[in-house]
Amino acid sequence: MAKYRITHSTTYQYSDPVPVCQNQLRLSPRDTPWTHCSSHRLTITPRPESKQRRRDWFGNYVQSFSLEESHRKLAVTATSLVEVLPQSVPVPDETTPWEEVGSAVIEQSVDDWLEASEFVFDSPHISRADAFREFAEPCFPSGQPVLAAAVALTSKIFSEFKYDPRATTVTTRPEEVLQARHGVCQDFAHLQIACLRSLGLPARYVSGYLRTIPPPGKPRLIGADASHAWLSVWCGPHGWIDLDPTNNCICGTDHIPIAWGRDYSDVAPFRGVYLGGGSHTLNVSVDVEPLE
Secondary structure, eight states, X not given: OEEEEEEEEEEEEEEEEEOOEEEEEOOSOOOBTTEEEEEEEEEEESOOSOEEEEEOTTSOEEEEEEEOSOEEEEEEEEEEEEEEOOOOOOOGGGSOBHHHHHHHHHHTOSXXXXXXXXXXXXXXXXXXXXXXXXXXXXXOOTTOBHHHHHHHHHHHHHHXXXXXXXXXXXXXXXXXHHHHOEEOHHHHHHHHHXXXXXXXXXXXXXXXXXXOOOXXXXXXXXXXXXXXXXXXXXXXXXXXXXXXXXXXXXXOTTXXXXXXXXXXXXXXXXXXXXXXXXXXXXXXXXXXEEEO
C-alpha cells in the first residue's frame, strides 16, 4: 500500500478588486475499492462565511463557496492524506472479446450496463467519429480481448504522439489532437476515450494526481508535481480498468483519482465566476509527498 500527503494550492491575483465570486471545487480524493482518503482539509483566503459539500451525479465530491467581500487575491489550498492499494487487474489476454463488451451495453445483458451506458455517448468535449474508429481499428481485430486491445491503443497513442504542454489549451478537441499528433495528458485521455466510444466501448475521463519520481541523485522538488488525467475503459465482467496513455501503462499505486466523468468538463478542479477583477494571474502548485 502507498500513502501520500497531497497539497494542491491555487492562487488568483487580480489587478482590480473583486466584490463577489462563486466557486466550485473538485479537489477531494474519491474513495474507491483501492483508494481511501483518511483526511481532507480545505483552506480558503479570504475566508468565506459558508462552504457546502455534496456529491455530483458521478459521485465526485464538490465543495462550493462564495465570497461577498472585496478582494484582490484568492488563495485555496487542499491538503489530503490518501492510501492507495494495487488494483486487481485481469490478464489482458484473458478478458472478454471487445465486441461482446460493446454488445452487452446495447443488449442490457449485464448488471452494471446502466452505469456503463452513460459513458458510451458523445459528451461536451468528445464526439464519436469515423476518424477515431479508423485510428483505433488496428488494435481491435475481431475477437481481440478488450483489455489487450485497449492496452495496445494506449501504446499506440504513446508512441505516435508527442507530449507538448505548449501545443494545446483546455478547450482543444480530440479531432485537433489526432491531426496535429501532440498534446498533454488531458488531450491523450480525450483522444483514447473518443476512439473507444467510436468503437462502441464505454470509457470515462479520470482526473487526479500522479506521483513523480525525481531522476537518480536529484532531490524531490516540493510543489513541482501536477494534476494528471487518464481514462477508464469498461471491460464488461471485469469492470473498469484505468489506463494512462501519457505514460503507456495500466494505472497503479502512483495514480491517485480525484474525480471522473464523461470528459474534462465534468471534473474541472476549480470552476467559478466573479465580478470585476480586471486582469488576473493564476498560480497552481501541486505536491504529492510519499509517506512511510
